[in-house]
Amino acid sequence: MEYSAEKLNEEKVFKDPVHRYIHVQDRVIWDLVGTKEFQRLRRVKQLGTTYLTFHGAEHSRFNHSLGVYEIVRRIVDNVFDGRPEWNQEERLLSLCAALLHDLGHGPFSHSFEKVFDLDHENFTRAIILGDTEVNQVLSRISADFPKKVAEVIAKTYGNKLVVSLISSQIDADRMDYLQRDAYFTGVSYGHFDMERILRVMRPKEDQVVFKHSGMHAVEDYIMSRYQMYWQIYFHPVTRSAEVILTKILHRAKHLHEQGYSFKHMPLHFYSLFKGSVTLEDYLKLDEGIFLYYFQMWEEEEDPILKDLCSRFINRNLFKYVEFDPAKEYKKLARLSVLFEKAGIDPEYYLVVDSSSDLPYDFYRPGEEEERLPIHLLRKNGELRELSRESEIVDAISGKRRTDHKLYYPADLILKDRKEHEEIIKLLEL
């Protein structure tokens, strides 16, 4: 039998708290899950530092990847199969792309990528196309299959309908993570009627559209997304941990560049510092490795590296105040001077962090990030962009919200120290 058509003797199931069960019948999916590159995702948390705010958020990207696969499987097998606008030959491609879409994520990737100027999407592509177990499995389907999978994930694949299953304003990726992150953090946001949304999905030329009768379930999803962003993903305590993490990596890099002699050699970081990380090096990284170094570095000589690592490991985070860059840039400048004078390096200990989200947007040609709108399908076959039909979505559509916060180490600002007086006043402590 052809490998692409090969089924397991008996369907395998993974018990999943979000989707109850994840079903696998295709040999290729089973084999992909067993690869070392996919197993590595168990060692990368889905929500990075969020577990320091919401202690339940300890779930990995392995979890989420299986979830996205399962959602696409349900769409394709239970909703699209048999419809003329859907080509069932794209089925396996959709499933593999869904499963592997996050394969290149590194440890705490938000901060990590920023400091070392990396992009996980490039690594996803490299893993799929490179000398890896994943590539071996995919290549058994056909020689060009890995490339097709990589294209779907990169959104460059010809059939945009397939792309939109995992990359659009309402895709399997988002539907999984909103529900999953809500489940593990325990918050009541993040619930929407996915079963209903799946049932009203329809393949339509180059996009997935939604039967009009399901509009309210889609609205609910948009609102869930909005709440999850501001309540969970941008939570200021999580951001504080992210700030410290970023500064640790900056400091280590800086020390390396200054020729600092580490007590504990940062073997895993050398190629990162040099900006020449190979796929092999990259695949060795995970959050356990990072935490290992941070714990070792608690014993370094450099007081900044040592202190920041200790803060991260023992969750002694920075505090924050609201900050308006447009109006308060002078205050920030003054604080920098005062920190410097007080012997607290503002480069590492006085940090502005910004969060920004656009809850939903329709197509605005020519803008940086062109978002594909969500379309509703009327009974008469007509398509209507969501915000024209939904008052609630219209109300928040296209409204970018941005928050800025100024982070600082409250425990280092002392009430009885004369040189801290003005700092305390400016920060309104």
Next chain:
Amino acid sequence: MEYSAEKLNEEKVFKDPVHRYIHVQDRVIWDLVGTKEFQRLRRVKQLGTTYLTFHGAEHSRFNHSLGVYEIVRRIVDNVFDGRPEWNQEERLLSLCAALLHDLGHGPFSHSFEKVFDLDHENFTRAIILGDTEVNQVLSRISADFPKKVAEVIAKTYGNKLVVSLISSQIDADRMDYLQRDAYFTGVSYGHFDMERILRVMRPKEDQVVFKHSGMHAVEDYIMSRYQMYWQIYFHPVTRSAEVILTKILHRAKHLHEQGYSFKHMPLHFYSLFKGSVTLEDYLKLDEGIFLYYFQMWEEEEDPILKDLCSRFINRNLFKYVEFDPAKEYKKLARLSVLFEKAGIDPEYYLVVDSSSDLPYDFYRPGEEEERLPIHLLRKNGELRELSRESEIVDAISGKRRTDHKLYYPADLILKDRKEHEEIIKLLEL
């Protein structure tokens, strides 16, 4: 104000998926959570290797410890407070003991303790009484407070009522982990009506008893416990991972003893190998550290260490067959010989693992592990042992169930190899 009576300005809450919210008002509890020893529990999984079977089970002992605290807090503040048989002066002691009861757990402690002949209970005691942040916080209550907390956890404290809150056949520890492990694995077992159980708890001399009207909720708890043991805790795939883990640690120790020269020096293991681990060394251990070494050791020269580490990291586990030691010991002996001959070291690759549980038991004086029975309180004040009242509990009471399985690496047993023929036959592959 005395430290023991100090309250936070504003009650703090942790969002918890199991108990919705965990409430902290006491300064001492807040301070304990902030200690580095308690934060370390974030880096030790509650269920060890179970995440390799149930991918949701990635939650840490930090999670569980907060949960046990919260249950005891609800019992003490909402149910016991004001009852003559309860001394509210034991409140803070109960809360601290609940929070800290698992403090000494090491990484993958089941295997870890077995190989290195350690006992996490000793380390819990050592952390509470030693030179630690936890000890500093507890000592602020009173000089003998750390000792009292350690005694409650060690079950040697005079007031057995306090002990029974966290150590009995139905205690806050078990009630939390059954629910929490069910939540994170996603299984439907593990649900029982804890709110009802808490409401019928009554302090009674040296034990917690349960109003008779709550018997069915208690029955349900016993059945949940039974199902969780056999469905989750003793799951054979989890046991397989545990077997490999144990063998990795054995092998590393063995190599060290043989003077093997590690490419990657097992710094964190030296004192373990020597059997002279200090508290300071111990506190540096966590699961990230272990996984770091296992990943490094994938590149060692020793083929066994290398192979076992690779199996664990990439989840390439052993398969198993049922095994009856009483009847099949000869088969095992023969298989050992055959493995030896085939060049597969039976010491590491042919392992019998046994699981055993007693779902509930009443008091049987003189037995090894004397279990305190669960007592129901009748309206007339009379106490009745649970299994005398509940037919279901009576039916399973005192019946120890034991399962044995024989683990082996299926991928090394090859169908086309002559010398594997008899192995295949004996294992009925």
Next chain:
Amino acid sequence: MEYSAEKLNEEKVFKDPVHRYIHVQDRVIWDLVGTKEFQRLRRVKQLGTTYLTFHGAEHSRFNHSLGVYEIVRRIVDNVFDGRPEWNQEERLLSLCAALLHDLGHGPFSHSFEKVFDLDHENFTRAIILGDTEVNQVLSRISADFPKKVAEVIAKTYGNKLVVSLISSQIDADRMDYLQRDAYFTGVSYGHFDMERILRVMRPKEDQVVFKHSGMHAVEDYIMSRYQMYWQIYFHPVTRSAEVILTKILHRAKHLHEQGYSFKHMPLHFYSLFKGSVTLEDYLKLDEGIFLYYFQMWEEEEDPILKDLCSRFINRNLFKYVEFDPAKEYKKLARLSVLFEKAGIDPEYYLVVDSSSDLPYDFYRPGEEEERLPIHLLRKNGELRELSRESEIVDAISGKRRTDHKLYYPADLILKDRKEHEEIIKLLEL
């Protein structure tokens, strides 16, 4: 002991699917639940005809009334008690008003009140102040206690803080019914974090305010409310049943006024027809009584009454089309003529029904229905009106949405009947 301070020997609990348990310790509450007037609420559905659309919605006002009581109890006992701005002497008054706030609801009260020009609020007042078991119980507290309870429900009580617990844009009444109706219908809307909302409630002069940190939970509540209104309460199929019900009552009244001789005498309706219903008569009414008559009237001579009753009992409802009164009034007029000609009385068989809701509003003095805004309490003590802080709420604030639908009996419009041709065309069937 004074009756107001009398506690039950043992706290009583009702198992409740929404709040888990409803707790009763006060003798007066227990006694009120046992009165025949309160037990009557078991025979009035919370959502009237909604069960014909959502089959789970068979729950009664008895259910909901207990739920509102429980929410107020939790607010008062767990959140307000001990705060200087709250007078615990208002506790029992708040609990009784919460429990009894819906006491005067008649069967299918929406239609019922419209047809007979009644107001359930008057009956609530009459039951509380009249010669009833409820009044006897309340009077045992004090002679003026019934009057105070009636005033709280009528919103005329002096202490507006007490009033706002059960009558405001975010009160115990709404919090219970949104969750309860979502639970029984099974929809995923209607979930919000009530536990969080209760925890951030603060008594503040003449209103309940919400700590700013709970803003997102309040937002979520507003969005839930919005979705429940349009998905459940205004569901067009439910409205169809309501239309038929209204027409049955109209027809019966009309027939009575015309001197029609009923085969089955409408004993329970005579005083309603006359517009002189006494409290005693009123209390005999419930939905079982109505359904009894509707079933009997299926055998009346009058074809319209007979047909409408049969439709309601056997759920053979009207269909509907969207209708825009401003643009389509001429079409409606023409349809009326055509129905008349076709022998289908448009008075009973061609009905416009309108639904309208204002999701949230701040105070607009001088408007018909002045709504008290929701206020957020900042750390500095400042109050901020919700829509000024929440972008989402601001987006929908003050925007009234109205829908109109035209109902008609599709089964009576026949494709092959010449005189129905134009009807079919106009209704776009």
Next chain:
Amino acid sequence: MEYSAEKLNEEKVFKDPVHRYIHVQDRVIWDLVGTKEFQRLRRVKQLGTTYLTFHGAEHSRFNHSLGVYEIVRRIVDNVFDGRPEWNQEERLLSLCAALLHDLGHGPFSHSFEKVFDLDHENFTRAIILGDTEVNQVLSRISADFPKKVAEVIAKTYGNKLVVSLISSQIDADRMDYLQRDAYFTGVSYGHFDMERILRVMRPKEDQVVFKHSGMHAVEDYIMSRYQMYWQIYFHPVTRSAEVILTKILHRAKHLHEQGYSFKHMPLHFYSLFKGSVTLEDYLKLDEGIFLYYFQMWEEEEDPILKDLCSRFINRNLFKYVEFDPAKEYKKLARLSVLFEKAGIDPEYYLVVDSSSDLPYDFYRPGEEEERLPIHLLRKNGELRELSRESEIVDAISGKRRTDHKLYYPADLILKDRKEHEEIIKLLEL
């Protein structure tokens, strides 16, 4: 197209709180739901008088019937379809039998059938085969289709596999009601992993069997059933309401037989009293009708009928004590004499009620009620009876549990009345 193959243009869904959605694609199912006989089930509560104990239990048999249909649909379409042992031609028969299996249930059928010596199964059969809308719909499939549906429900149909889907120790009927009744009462019992059970179901000759790997889910179901029986179905307060209901019907019948002249004529009861109820009469009965009469009879002259009706309507129930018939028969006799003397008719006011259940049983030939055992299917094709594999099920298997209680009106037994002294003593009040 043949009616049996006719599908709806668009699948219809019912929102269901237990199964999320109930899916209907077959025209015949849609038509059956619309019949007046099926709609009548909305007016019969699933759990009779249980709502007087658990206020959430107000759900109807309409609800449950749809649920059983949905479970059978999922089994047949998602699990059995395509397996050689299943004949898909039995599909529609299975679905119709599932939907209609409770069609003949009367109001409060437990008491009702006992008093009037009726059997709802006969009426189910009569409705299916008689001159009804249901029969008309079924007959459109084929002339003998109604008969086949009736046979499946009566368990006399040739293909026992079809019968076992809705009548066995683990069938769709039980799986629905356990979950549904748990949901509406709000209790935590009644949860089991139905999704898992459905997945391991296999058609096997004349029965449904369960793959061995699903044993624990089946165990959990058995335990749920056990708990639901004793916690919900046999709840003594519910039984008390049942006792009063039975006595009302007895009294009304007795009065009629004595020639008593009712103020309010029991029109709907005449044929019941005579023992000659026709199908037409029967179908007019529902719980609203009963409650209507009970409310009217609150104003009858007969003091017993009047009192009992008032007790039922206003939930003023009897109290109870444990009663052991084998040991306490003399006490009962003495109490009867004392009640008689005190002017409290023991026939109506001193009632023994017994509940009895067998949680699970294997086949015991020759016994009254032969129960078909549950079989587990091993990988090698071998069948094993459940209690041989499961220790827990073995422990409770075949153990009938019976409880007896003695009900009496506590409010009529007065402490200060001399003639009640001995009663009080005997009842240990």
